[in-house]
Amino acid sequence: MAAQKILVIDDDTQLRESLAEVLELEGFKCFQAGNAKGGIASAKKSVPEVVIMDIQLPDSSGFQICQELRKFSKDFILIMMTGRFLSAEEKTQGFALGADEYITKPFDIQELSIRIRQLLSRRGNK
């Protein structure tokens, strides 16, 4: 079985790269994007199973990208990363626009890995 593809979108290069490499250690194939525009392009091109993205990007808000990405595919799993607490409204808005999960930085890689696999297996079962 081919490795599942994860697209990491974050303007922080260090975080993006370290997360991608750690996830590859866990057996995923990772793509990276530093902004919303690149992220959307990459997603269209490589069609990842999972997208992990920062909620705040320099050229767009996470919610807008959420909408954009969901326009062309509802199949991938969308995980939102945040450095701060989100209010209940923000969370609700995010879920309504297509987010599947929220994670707060810093996060435990093992936990994240397990969570991704759970979500993927549920999706596969459908």
Next chain:
Amino acid sequence: MLLIFLIVSLVPLGIVGYYLVNLSQITLNKAISRDQEALAVGFADTVSSYIINFRNVLFDAAHLEDFASMNVVKQQGLVNHIMQLHPAFLEISVIDASGVETVRLGRFVHDNKMRDFSNDDLFKKVIRAGEIVGGLEKYMGSYPAITMGVQIINPATNQAVGAVLAKMSLTALSSLLKTGFPEATHTQAAVIDSSGFLIAHSNSKEIYKADAKLPDDVLRILLQNDAKTGGGEIILESTGERVLGAFAEVTELGWVVYIQRSVSVAYQASDDMLKRTWRMMLIVTVFVLFLGYAVSLVITQPIQALREAAIKLGEGDFDYLPDLSMPNDEIGELAHTFMQMSESLKVKTAEIMSAKTELERLNRSLENRVEARTRELKSAQDELIKKERLAAIGQMASVVGHEIRNPLAVINNSIYFIKTKNNLMPNPEPKVIKHIAIIESEIRQANGIIDEILGFARTRELNPKLVRLNSYLEDLTMSYPVPPQIEMIKTFSPDNPTVNIDADEMTQALRNLIKNGIEVMPEGGKIYVRSELVDAGTVRIDVEDTGCGMPKETAEKIFAPFFTTKARGTGLGLAVVKKVADRHKGKVEVTSVVGKGTCFKFFIPVVQNPPPPAPQG
């Protein structure tokens, strides 16, 4: 005052009275004087008639038709008859034309020797003039007597054939005077002739004196006066006595009747009148004064009362005014008006006073309100400053926290990468594994600090829900991981009040308190969690430990953000507790005894009459 006025008003009356009394006294005195004069005149007439009466007796006898032709014996018989009839005659002689005495009769002299009258002056005068009255003498050297003579006329020839000469006593005049003026001490009356010879005197002793005469000064006045009548006051030189004198001439005889009365007696009537008048004046004065006093009482009493009332009124005393019920006159009207005025004043004053009180009250209330408002403003300002400071801290904390989370996430990822690679090696270095664990632990701690800071700084809407306090506290304490060396003792209020709380925040606050309590007892101890109703509207939740306690200075600052006594700690745990208490309209207090323990008291409002719980779905 009024009395003085009355006395002063009496003065002109007194003057007029005095003038009138004087006037009437003068008039009276004049009348008395005139009376005395009239008396003198009357007496003069009496004296005159008396003398003429006797002359007429003689005249009638001498002019009898047959007297000239009578013989001596017959003549003697007639003369004797006359002598017996009129005791005043002392001697009567009948003398013929040649001057030879033919009849001689004497009351006291019994000498029958006939005398020769041919050279007698009086006889000559009778023959010449027809009749005479004159020849005053002191008969036998004792009492006054007078000689009177008439012619004897022969009716046939109508020729004087002789004369009758008679001496008569004048003591009867004195008796007459005495009868008229019986009082001898102060009154004297006298008859004198033009040479000052004392003919008669009311005091008959006077005429028997050898040199009987009136006092010189009186005599001088009488003799020098040409008037027929007159009178007036004189002062006697001899005694200095003031007397009222009056005189009148006896016609034909040339005598003078003089009446003298002592002034004190003469003017007794006027003096009496004067005295009576003065007495009357005195009585009138006293009466007027009494009347005046009475009137003044009647008039001034009410005025005095009014005055007192006015003074009281001036002092603001409206309740104890004197009785001003007065007669229905001008003063009564004044009193009535006064009472009306005082009533009106009372009402107005009361109005003013109440307005003043109201004003003062308003002033006070205004001051209080201004003070309260100032306090409120000050506290609001303080609150605002605190809030702004907290907001600034929160904002900064949020930014810092967020910015630190990215590097932390990177470190976390990297250390995971290293750990994974290290674990894949055939002989992993144990020291490396240990240090990786240390880094992971520190990352967790750093993250915990950031969580705390962001949790404090977070500004989210409070999301309160009604809960029963006991079950809430039960859940909270049950889920808290209590270390084995700590004993947790729970006592919940049997009232089990309902509270309206944001469970997330309340839980965080209470967990902070429990965590603090556990942390100060590393060697073990007890932690009490209690709830108790303070009053119907407030419940208190205690979290008490048996740790080391803290000094007062620490207790005062313990709720301030970033205040900590721990080696590692943000100092936000209790600040969050306070913030939660504030957001629930409650408060938190701390009491601590060094060496015994600390008790945090968390007060929150109780929901009274809560709606019934929604059916469990």
